[in-house]
Amino acid sequence: MVKIIVLVKQVFQTADLKVDKASKTVVTQGVPRVISETDKNAVEEAIRLKEKHGGKISAVTMGPPEAKEALREALAMGADEAFLITDPHFEGSDAHATASVLAAAVTKILEYDLILCGAYSEDLYAFQVGPRLAEICNLPQITYAAKLTLEEHRVVAERDLENERQVVEAKLPCLVSVVREINEPRLPTLMAIMAASKKPMNTWSAADLNLEANELGFNGSLIEILRSAVSAGERRRIMLQGEPKDIAPKIVKTLVEEGVLKAA
Amino acid sequence: MYAVLSGFAVVFLYGVFRRIRVYLRGSSLIGLDHIPERIARTFKNVFAQRKVAKKTYPGLMHILIYSGIIVLFIGTTLVMIDNDLWLPLFHKQILVGYFYLTFETFLDAFGLVALAGLLIAVFRRVVSKPSNLPTSRDDVFIFSILIVIVCTGYVMEGIRLAVDKPPWAPWSFVGYRVALLLDASGVVDPSLIRFYNGLWWFHVLLAFTAVASIPYTKLFHIFTSPFNALFLHLRAKGQLSTPFDLKQVMASGSFDVKVGASQITDFSWQQRLSFDSCTRCGRCSNACPAMAAGTLLSPMHLILKLRDQMFAQSRLDGGSAILADIVNPEELWACTTCRACVNECPVLIDHVDSIVDMRRHLVAEGKLDRPKRDYLMNLNNSSNPYGLPQSDRMKWADGLGVKTAKEQPEFDILYWVGCSGSYDPRNQAVSKAMVKILQASHVNFVILGTEEKCNCEAARRIGEEGRFQQSAIELIELFKKYNVKQILTQCPHCFNTFTNEYPEFGATFRVIHHSQYIEELIKTGKLKLKEGAERIVTFHDPCYLGRYNGVFDSPRQVVSSLGNVKLSEMKRSRENSFCCGAGGGNVWYKVEQKKKVSVIRFEEAQKSQANVLATACPFCTSMLQDASVAAEAKESIEVLDIAELVAAQV
Numbered sequence: 028m029v030k031i032i033v034l035v036k037q038v039f040q041t042a043d044l045k046v047d048k049a050s051k052t053v054v055t056q057g058v059p060r061v062i063s064e065t066d067k068n069a070v071e072e073a074i075r076l077k078e079k080h081g082g083k084i085s086a087v088t089m090g091p092p093e094a095k096e097a098l099r100e101a102l103a104m105g106a107d108e109a110f111l112i113t114d115p116h117f118e119g120s121d122a123h124a125t126a127s128v129l130a131a132a133v134t135k136i137l138e139y140d141l142i143l144c145g146a147y148s149e150d151l152y153a154f155q156v157g158p159r160l161a162e163i164c165n166l167p168q169i170t171y172a173a174k175l176t177l178e179e180h181r182v183v184a185e186r187d188l189e190n191e192r193q194v195v196e197a198k199l200p201c202l203v204s205v206v207r208e209i210n211e212p213r214l215p216t217l218m219a220i221m222a223a224s225k226k227p228m229n230t231w232s233a234a235d236l237n238l239e240a241n242e243l244g245f246n247g248s249l250i251e252i253l254r255s256a257v258s259a260g261e262r263r264r265i266m267l268q269g270e271p272k273d274i275a276p277k278i279v280k281t282l283v284e285e286g287v288l289k290a291a
Numbered sequence: 292m293y294a295v296l297s298g299f300a301v302v303f304l305y306g307v308f309r310r311i312r313v314y315l316r317g318s319s320l321i322g323l324d325h326i327p328e329r330i331a332r333t334f335k336n337v338f339a340q341r342k343v344a345k346k347t348y349p350g351l352m353h354i355l356i357y358s359g360i361i362v363l364f365i366g367t368t369l370v371m372i373d374n375d376l377w378l379p380l381f382h383k384q385i386l387v388g389y390f391y392l393t394f395e396t397f398l399d400a401f402g403l404v405a406l407a408g409l410l411i412a413v414f415r416r417v418v419s420k421p422s423n424l425p426t427s428r429d430d431v432f433i434f435s436i437l438i439v440i441v442c443t444g445y446v447m448e449g450i451r452l453a454v455d456k457p458p459w460a461p462w463s464f465v466g467y468r469v470a471l472l473l474d475a476s477g478v479v480d481p482s483l484i485r486f487y488n489g490l491w492w493f494h495v496l497l498a499f500t501a502v503a504s505i506p507y508t509k510l511f512h513i514f515t516s517p518f519n520a521l522f523l524h525l526r527a528k529g530q531l532s533t534p535f536d537l538k539q540v541m542a543s544g545s546f547d548v549k550v551g552a553s554q555i556t557d558f559s560w561q562q563r564l565s566f567d568s569c570t571r572c573g574r575c576s577n578a579c580p581a582m583a584a585g586t587l588l589s590p591m592h593l594i595l596k597l598r599d600q601m602f603a604q605s606r607l608d609g610g611s612a613i614l615a616d617i618v619n620p621e622e623l624w625a626c627t628t629c630r631a632c633v634n635e636c637p638v639l640i641d642h643v644d645s646i647v648d649m650r651r652h653l654v655a656e657g658k659l660d661r662p663k664r665d666y667l668m669n670l671n672n673s674s675n676p677y678g679l680p681q682s683d684r685m686k687w688a689d690g691l692g693v694k695t696a697k698e699q700p701e702f703d704i705l706y707w708v709g710c711s712g713s714y715d716p717r718n719q720a721v722s723k724a725m726v727k728i729l730q731a732s733h734v735n736f737v738i739l740g741t742e743e744k745c746n747c748e749a750a751r752r753i754g755e756e757g758r759f760q761q762s763a764i765e766l767i768e769l770f771k772k773y774n775v776k777q778i779l780t781q782c783p784h785c786f787n788t789f790t791n792e793y794p795e796f797g798a799t800f801r802v803i804h805h806s807q808y809i810e811e812l813i814k815t816g817k818l819k820l821k822e823g824a825e826r827i828v829t830f831h832d833p834c835y836l837g838r839y840n841g842v843f844d845s846p847r848q849v850v851s852s853l854g855n856v857k858l859s860e861m862k863r864s865r866e867n868s869f870c871c872g873a874g875g876g877n878v879w880y881k882v883e884q885k886k887k888v889s890v891i892r893f894e895e896a897q898k899s900q901a902n903v904l905a906t907a908c909p910f911c912t913s914m915l916q917d918a919s920v921a922a923e924a925k926e927s928i929e930v931l932d933i934a935e936l937v938a939a940q941v
Binding site for chain 2: 219
């Protein structure tokens with residue numbers, strides 16, 4: 028029996044995001060919201076561990092009320108209960124403020140052996156929340172897990188460090204952040220998503236977690252965003268036509284002219 | 292004799308009972324509706340052998356055996372009734388005078404008919420050996436016993452005629468010749484009667500054995516096929532079964548519906564009856580594109596595996612035999628739902644229905660590979676299979692002056708562009724051609740623009756029923772909001788789903804495929820075409836337009852009206868058309884194939900000597916276009932949608 032907390036984040040479907048050229052802001056209206064991909068891997072891994080060892084999975088998210096959909100999907104995949112941590116005061120939270128709120132939530136759930144989360148979120152790619160949460164809760168942590176096995180009182184993980192793999196272990200309770208390579212998340216059917224509406228969904232506000240206003244949102248954040256800019260990377264769209272043997276030298280010539288290649 | 296007969300009857304009845312018990316295991320009988328239609332179907336396909344006769348040589352074989360044995364059976368039964376029932380009861384006989392003589396000639400002739408059929412059957416299995424025709428103990432047994440029964444019948448008749456020498460003997464023209472032979476060989480003497488009696492018992496016992504063996508061999512199709520024809524669903528060809536009604540499920544709030552088939556008892560009893568109807572004729576597998584491409588799927592073997600599992604499970608006494616033990620998911624995913632197998636099957640097995648049932652279970656389990664998962668996720672998140680932004684759906688129409696239903700609420704026809712017509716560059720060209728045709732014909736049409744969403748046709752065929760129904764509910768609402776009376780579509784898959792599947796969910800609009808609509812525009816003179824170049828065109832029938840919906844002539848009419856065009860048919864066309872390999876969701880994931888289905892089809896097109904391969908389906912266009920690139924054809928064939936051919940001459 029293993030008690031697992033899975034952290035999920037709802038993000039905008041990044042492929043659908045566009046930038047308003049005039050205001051240089053990201054247009055989010057009408058863009059679908061989904062569970063961040065590596066968080067799905069975390070949910071899947073939790074389900075696989077439960078299938079093997081038995082236990083209970085609690086899915087937790089901090090976000091706007093719409094984030095309930097992400098939790099519902101996690102429940103549809105196989106989580107047993109869900110906690111939506113939402114409060115208008117959370118707006119503007121950076122990784123530190125978010126980790127603090129999650130730490131309060133995780134502490135309130137109390138019983139857990141393992142916290143699983145994605146190594147990063149698909150919108151900000153900051154790689155911050157998991158490690159900060161482990162620090163605040165004073166837990167051992169393993170990041171970038173590409174393989175995970177649960178043994179008595181400990182986990183063994185293979186960390187994917189791009190050009191090498193590192194095998195590490197940690198005592199339970201601990202936090203493990205996972206990368207996409209760890210598994211193929213299952214896709215719940217629409218019926219399963221609907222059936223998941225019968226599973227327990229808890230909503231907690233800042234007050235439920237006994238958090239003070241000065242710890243939250245902008246006030247609780249260490250990072251302040253001064254301005255955002257659009258990096259405009261227009262493609263050159265050069266089209267060369269003809270037989271391959273004629274085009275090849277032209278490609279080389281063009282690349283030299285563009286400064287991509289250096290002429291010998 | 293009758294005591295012996297009753298023994299055989301008990302064996303026969305037990306065999307029948309044993310099989311019926313297996314069909315009915317774990318499910319209740321379905322009620323019968325539309326009885327006249329069902330009876331008509333049974334007559335057409337079983338008694339009139341319509342589908343059997345589709346293949347000349349094996350068809351002839353079957354009809355000879357079928358009619359020969361039936362006539363002999365009825366004839367012998369008549370003799371039995373005449374001698375053992377009519378005579379003792381009424382003290383006279385029916386089979387007398389010229390009626391009897393004609394009866395004798397008739398029976399002798401049909402003995403030859405049966406024998407001819409049996410010899411063809413033996414020849415096929417021993418000499419010509421067509422593919423996918425496994426010969427089992429059943430076949431050896433059936434052919435031997437029937438041949439011996441017919442031959443001993445003739446010998447007995449010969450002995451009777453040789454001993455009695457009645458003046459009418461030549462009427463039994465075969466038996467008479469046997470009698471002449473016996474006479475000539477000098478074996479006719481009174482002791483022959485003893486031999487005759489022995490032979491008579493031998494003949495009778497063999498005949499009883501043959502009948503009693505029916506429920507233990509593939510001969511049981513004699514009973515299963517008419518009942519299968521009677522009980523098979525009456526849905527349209529293009530309408531899949533509906534395992535649950537999403538609206539009802541949402542209203543009731545109980546979502547724990549078991550969807551799909553994971554074990555044999557999850558199929559309906561009629562499906563199980565159909566598995567047992569299979570006669571291993573191999574026609575389905577010979578027509579199957581997945582089989583031709585060298586995938587794991589062979590529809591016949593799949594059905595036979597299901598049947599074997601069904602009987603294996605019956606011995607497990609309540610245990611649940613899991614289909615996963617015998618069916619590899621890759622077999623199921625290789626099916627393009629092209630319906631060639633169903634079209635071929637002489638005993639009306641619906642392979643596609645059962646394959647989709649098993650896929651539904653795989654989807655419910657959620658363990659799909661990444662391409663299938665991505666496909667379904669894209670539908671969830673982006674309302675199109677490509678995962679492209681919904682806001683880009685109308686980009687193809689930039690500068691064409693096309694209005695949306697929102698902008699222009701008064702319109703005659705809604706042009707449903709479809710996902711591939713909206714996002715796939717190859718098929719955007721077809722959409723533009725359609726717009727050109729519609730504008731030139733002054734049709735008052737609109738599109739839905741960014742309000743159009745995938746109708747999830749392929750999702751349904753992959754097995755995600757809930758997603759399909761949710762989208763159907765939403766789209767029908769949208770169509771009602773804009774008071775849509777007519778929908779025009781260039782995609783046969785959308786066409787089929789709107790036509791055959793939407794009425795169940797409350798749709799009432801008329802659906803028209805662009806091949807039909809363009810034909811109409813040309814016929815009524817609304818669309819005038821310029822002179823075109825001289826070409827040889829071959830038309831590839833899309834499965835969901837032709838085989839599913841019977842639209843064969845409209846696209847050919849459109850091609851003919853281009854002028855200067857010679858239509859050259861491929862070897863397999865119309866009802867027998869060969870799939871492009873994209874259907875049933877196959878276009879969205881990869882199936883391990885030895886030779887691509889699309890390449891097989893493209894090579895067939897090359898043999899037609901055509902310089903244009905015309906299609907009327909976005910997926911066929913994409914698949915065959917890709918195949919033409921892969922084939923590196925020296926004599927290039929242009930792959931074009933009929934709308935593009937027409938638009939070029941507007």
